[in-house]
Amino acid sequence: MSESAITIKGLRFSYGSNNILKGVDLEVPTGSIFGFLGRNGAGKTTTIKLLLGLLTPAAGTCRVLGLDATVDALAVRRSVGYMAEDQQMYGWMRVEQIVKWVAAFYPAWDDKLTSKLFEILELPAKAKVKTLSKGQNNRLALLLALGHRPKVVILDDPTLGLDPIARKDFLRSVIVLLQTNGTTVFFSSHLLYEIEPVADYVAILNDGVIVKAQKTDELRRSVKKLVLRGGEIADNADVEGILDVERVGDCIAVTVEDCDADKQAMIQKKIQSDIVRQVDLNLDEIFEAYVIGNRGKVSCG
Amino acid sequence: MIKPLIWKEWHEQRWKMAFTTVMMLFFLGSFQAARITSAGEAGAAMWVFGGLIFALYSAMGVFAPEWTGRTTTFLASRPVAAWKVFACKWFFGWLNFAVPMLACSLFLTAIVFGSEAGSIGRVGAIAKGTLGGILLATMFYTMTCCFAPRKSSEAFVGLVGLMVFLVMILHLLIAELTIYSAGIPDKHSVFQEMVLFMNPFTWVHFVNPVQGLQHMSILFLEQTALFVLSLWVGMHKWQRSI
Numbered sequence: 001m002s003e004s005a006i007t008i009k010g011l012r013f014s015y016g017s018n019n020i021l022k023g024v025d026l027e028v029p030t031g032s033i034f035g036f037l038g039r040n041g042a043g044k045t046t047t048i049k050l051l052l053g054l055l056t057p058a059a060g061t062c063r064v065l066g067l068d069a070t071v072d073a074l075a076v077r078r079s080v081g082y083m084a085e086d087q088q089m090y091g092w093m094r095v096e097q098i099v100k101w102v103a104a105f106y107p108a109w110d111d112k113l114t115s116k117l118f119e120i121l122e123l124p125a126k127a128k129v130k131t132l133s134k135g136q137n138n139r140l141a142l143l144l145a146l147g148h149r150p151k152v153v154i155l156d157d158p159t160l161g162l163d164p165i166a167r168k169d170f171l172r173s174v175i176v177l178l179q180t181n182g183t184t185v186f187f188s189s190h191l192l193y194e195i196e197p198v199a200d201y202v203a204i205l206n207d208g209v210i211v212k213a214q215k216t217d218e219l220r221r222s223v224k225k226l227v228l229r230g231g232e233i234a235d236n237a238d239v240e241g242i243l244d245v246e247r248v249g250d251c252i253a254v255t256v257e258d259c260d261a262d263k264q265a266m267i268q269k270k271i272q273s274d275i276v277r278q279v280d281l282n283l284d285e286i287f288e289a290y291v292i293g294n295r296g297k298v299s300c301g
Numbered sequence: 302m303i304k305p306l307i308w309k310e311w312h313e314q315r316w317k318m319a320f321t322t323v324m325m326l327f328f329l330g331s332f333q334a335a336r337i338t339s340a341g342e343a344g345a346a347m348w349v350f351g352g353l354i355f356a357l358y359s360a361m362g363v364f365a366p367e368w369t370g371r372t373t374t375f376l377a378s379r380p381v382a383a384w385k386v387f388a389c390k391w392f393f394g395w396l397n398f399a400v401p402m403l404a405c406s407l408f409l410t411a412i413v414f415g416s417e418a419g420s421i422g423r424v425g426a427i428a429k430g431t432l433g434g435i436l437l438a439t440m441f442y443t444m445t446c447c448f449a450p451r452k453s454s455e456a457f458v459g460l461v462g463l464m465v466f467l468v469m470i471l472h473l474l475i476a477e478l479t480i481y482s483a484g485i486p487d488k489h490s491v492f493q494e495m496v497l498f499m500n501p502f503t504w505v506h507f508v509n510p511v512q513g514l515q516h517m518s519i520l521f522l523e524q525t526a527l528f529v530l531s532l533w534v535g536m537h538k539w540q541r542s543i
Contacts (some may be wrong), residue, residue, distance in 0.1 A: 054377055077380035084378065088371040090309070104305035105379045 005030040005152050005184035006051065013046055013061035015284045020046050020210030023060070027200070028186055033179070035199035035216070036188040037287055041206045044188040045085055048156050049184075054078055067150055078106060081145035085156040085188075087137070091130025095123055095140060106148035117143045121173060135166040139173065146177060153178060155187035157183070159194065167191070171198060192283040202283065206291045212257075217289065224259040224278050228252045231273030239266055244293030254296075255281070255289040302381040303389065310393040317362060321355045322401040329405050333412060347405050348434030353399040356442040357462040363394035364446060365455040387536045391446065398438050406431040440527075441465060447535025 001234055006028035013021040028034045038044045049055045050063050053073025062069040064076045085087040089098055103109040118125060121139040124132075132140060138158060158174070159167040175198055178185050189195050195202065196216065203213035212219065223243070231252050241263060245257040254267055259278075268274055281289070329347050344359075367373045376386060413423045445462035518531055 013391055051375075052378055054374070074380045074382065077378060082378050084374045086371075089375055090372060091370075092312070101305050101309060101380070104308075105302055105381060 002216060003030055004028060005032075006034075006186060007035055007061075007063040008051075009061050010045070010186075011047070011050060011062060012058045013043070013055065014058055015046075015051060021050075021057075021258060022097055024205070024208070024210055025250060026203055026213060028184060028209055030184055032200040033175075033185045033198055034187070035192075035195035035202040036186060036205065037190075037192060037195070037202055037283075038188070038205035039291060040190075044205060045156055046187075047205070048154055048188065049084075049215070051154065052080065052082060066116045078108075078148075079150060079152065081148065081150035081153040083138075083141045083145045083153075083155045085146050086160050087141040088272050089140070089144075090139070091128060094125070094131070095127055096125040097127060098140070099144065099242050102135060102144045103147060108148045110147060110149050113149065114147045117146060117177070120177070134161050135163075135170070138162060138170055139168075142170070142173065142177075149181075150183065152184045152186065155185065157188055157190065158295070159189065159191060171301065174198075175246035192287055196283040204287060204290050210291050219286060220261060220280065223255065223257045223281055223289065225277050225281055225285070226254045226256060226259070226264060226267060227277040227279060228254065228268065228271050228273040229276045232270035239270060239296060242296035246294075251276070253279075255285075255293060302379075303385050306381065306386060306389040310389050313366075314362075314393040314397055317359070318397050318400055321358070321397060322404050325351050325355070325401040325405050326408055329408055348402060348430055350397055351405070352402055352438035353441055353466065355401060356438040357445060357459060357466075359394045359397035359456045359468045360442050360445040360449075360462055361455040362397075363390050364449070365453055365458045368452050369454050375456070384536055389441070391532070391535075394446065395439060395442060398442065399435050402435055402438070403433060440531075441469065441529045443535070447538065448529040449538075 004027040008024050008026040008027070011021050011024040012019075024043075024047060036044055036047070047053065050057050052063055053067050053069040053076055056070055067076050067079070069076050070234060092119050093101065099114060103111070103114070108118065117123075121143055123140055123143065124137060128136070129140070138161075142155075142158070145155070155174070159170055162170060163185070174187075187195075199216050201214065202216050202219060204211050214222070227248070229251050239256075241257045241259070242254060243257055244253075246253050252271055252273065256263060258268065264275060325347060328351070332346075365377060409427050410424055413427065441462070444465045445458065448465065449458040449461040467481065
């Protein structure tokens with residue numbers, strides 16, 4: 001059995017003349033919770049649609065559970081549970097009707113599991129879908145994604161539009177329902193502080209490519225902010241691994257990845273100052289550094 | 302996997318079908334009761350105008366609501382082939398005007414049987430007219446559905462339908478003018494007029510008439526080819542509309 005539930009190689013896609021994906025390479029380990037991060041318009045939803053075979057790539061391949069998403073799109077969709085961003089469903093259907101309707105597409109649909117999910121997710125079976133609150137709508141979408149016991153669950157910004165308490169409840173439901181079964185969860189989100197406690201791995205999509213993909217713990221350990229008192233900001237672009245350099249008062253803050261002793265020494269030499277403090281960063285700050293960091297290319301003075 | 306699609310489309314389209322049937326029967330019945338027109342004229346008007354208007358109404362309400370309701374991704378992400386989704390939607394949209402037209406046919410047949418002697422011939426004419434009307438409306442409906450932009454609202458589909466209708470009128474005018482210029486007497490049957498309206502290439506055969514069965518076979522082949530082309534274009538647009 002493949003160690004990767006999802007494998008993406010050299011993926012390219014454009015909407016007309018707008019190049020969205022410019023060669024995405026990614027591997028999602030089986031059984032992991034994988035956070036897929038990127039700014040608005042970075043191409044997260046496009047990548048997910050390519051994984052489901054809803055779009056055809058210009059180049060590259062996507063494989064889900066060993067199946068080619070372009071050639072075996074139906075088989076992929078049968079094996080995957082998918083919750084779209086701000087998923088709109090048929091408002092005229094009742095909750096139990098839409099569950100029955102979706103179940104008809106999946107030979108592996110588990111009615112016992114569905115009944116259990118109804119209770120856990122507290123969904124009103126007789127209510128019409130259009131009368132559900134945002135939170136209930138999202139929980140229904142989650143039920144529809146899980147009812148056929150998929151090995152891979154893809155959630156596209158599942159907490160969009162939910163209030164903080166509803167978001168917490170939703171993520172708790174996801175973890176409780178999926179983690180114990182060894183299901184691979186691939187989800188995109190903008191709310192990095194929520195991904196941080198739950199994701200085993202993260203990948204950052206920026207400018208059409210994956211700029212970083214690593215275990216969350218390792219990423220947090222490897223990316224640090226070094227604060228140096230005084231010194232001169234010069235063009236530090238030739239020091240590998242510098243993500244951002246900025247002046248903060250009379251100090252210079254350098255955000256660097258794979259921060260080891262050698263790199264610290266090199267930076268101190270370049271800036272001609274000593275490191276006074278090393279700061280641990282959260283995922284938000286790490287994401288910012290990778291996406292909008294100046295990579296050390298600053299003008300002097 | 303097609304059963305859930307059929308169930309959904311039936312539930313979405315059944316009230317529209319009921320509405321159009323009631324409306325068409327109402328107008329037909331009203332014209333008959335008020336003796337505004339003869340049964341034949343009322344039938345012809347109902348088939349052409351009712352068929353075309355309700356075909357347009359149907360085309361507007363089949364694919365576009367998935368886009369405006371933002372349910373396209375939810376539907377497309379089910380493990381079912383896109384062509385099955387397209388076929389189901391097309392078929393139930395077609396029923397929306399074909400069923401009312403058939404109902405009107407039966408109503409007219411009942412009137413004819415109830416009122417006139419020697420009415421078997423009239424029933425035959427009603428049947429031919431119904432078939433021609435449904436074919437005409439089907440072509441118009443299919444081209445409107447298929448040539449509408451991929452991601453468009455109901456109103457925009459309506460505009461596309463009007464343009465398709467104008468193009469069909471233009472073809473008819475070109476055909477008539479060509480035939481007139483060629484000095485061929487205009488003794489076309491209603492059926493031939495409908496065929497001229499539907500198929501932009503038909504006029505070629507009327508100007509240089511090919512005799513007998515061969516003529517009609519070529520015409521039907523061209524009709525079928527155009528129809529299949531419209532469906533193919535539409536299906537590919539639907540597949541790319543995600």
